[in-house]
Amino acid sequence: xxxxxxxxxxxxxxxxxSFISGILGMAGGMILMGVLLALLPLPAAMMLHGIxxxxxxxxxxxLWREQVNWRVFRGYALGALLAxxxxxxxxxxxxxxxAYILLGLTPFVSFALPKRFALNVDHPGHPLFCGLICTxxxxxxxxxxxxxxxxxxxSKLDRRGVVATKAMSQTLGHLIKIVYFGGIAAMxxxxxxxxxxxSMTLIAACVVLAFAGTTLSKTVLEKMSDANFRRWTQWTVMxxxxxYLGSGIWLLTGAAR
Numbered sequence: 391x392x393x394x395x396x397x398x399x400x401x402x403x404x405x406x407x408s409f410i411s412g413i414l415g416m417a418g419g420m421i422l423m424g425v426l427l428a429l430l431p432l433p434a435a436m437m438l439h440g441i442x443x444x445x446x447x448x449x450x451x452x453l454w455r456e457q458v459n460w461r462v463f464r465g466y467a468l469g470a471l472l473a474x475x476x477x478x479x480x481x482x483x484x485x486x487x488x489a490y491i492l493l494g495l496t497p498f499v500s501f502a503l504p505k506r507f508a509l510n511v512d513h514p515g516h517p518l519f520c521g522l523i524c525t526x527x528x529x530x531x532x533x534x535x536x537x538x539x540x541x542x543x544x545s546k547l548d549r550r551g552v553v554a555t556k557a558m559s560q561t562l563g564h565l566i567k568i569v570y571f572g573g574i575a576a577m578x579x580x581x582x583x584x585x586x587x588x589s590m591t592l593i594a595a596c597v598v599l600a601f602a603g604t605t606l607s608k609t610v611l612e613k614m615s616d617a618n619f620r621r622w623t624q625w626t627v628m629x630x631x632x633x634y635l636g637s638g639i640w641l642l643t644g645a646a647r
Contacts, residue, residue, distance in 0.1 A: 477526070493533065
């Protein structure tokens, strides 16, 4: 595939997925990660995904800043930093096939948890556990949106509070991912200092399009009901889970032959 086609495919995907994430507070990053894994080397895909999603989530957090639940975010941040320290110590990087499978399994595992283990950011200690486990998954598979959503789906926050607080949490998570994979990808950097598979033009375009998609989504979220918000979130994530699980298994079996 030519570099121009790759550029256009990524640019269009960033715009669409930023719009989706702006409405649902998730799912867009999951779709974008799958596309980037298909078009770029894994370290480059992780880096570009982190930069784009940090821009998208950061701007979304700013747009809804008055709705952020800071108690939840503080707990999440502590857990995220603990996870980052562990991963920096062990330096884990999985293959594309494993990343796809983890990506696909995430929504099924999260929704299959017994009620007695119900995860809810309203409960003491759960925000910290959320930050710990979601950041670990983010550094393995690239995204943690479906699992993150489980911690919010039964909370007392309305759709605005959910989107705002998750946006703040994801902004931090993607910053950690950039730092982590930036160190690993530095070994494959070109002479100009750009990570292999990326260009400054592509990075800049993705950031601008992430801002655009997020801004366009604000009006749609305002008009959506809380019931429809939760319904569309679950269906979108489960559908993408099936697609990525199948893709990972196909890659894994293909590599074994």
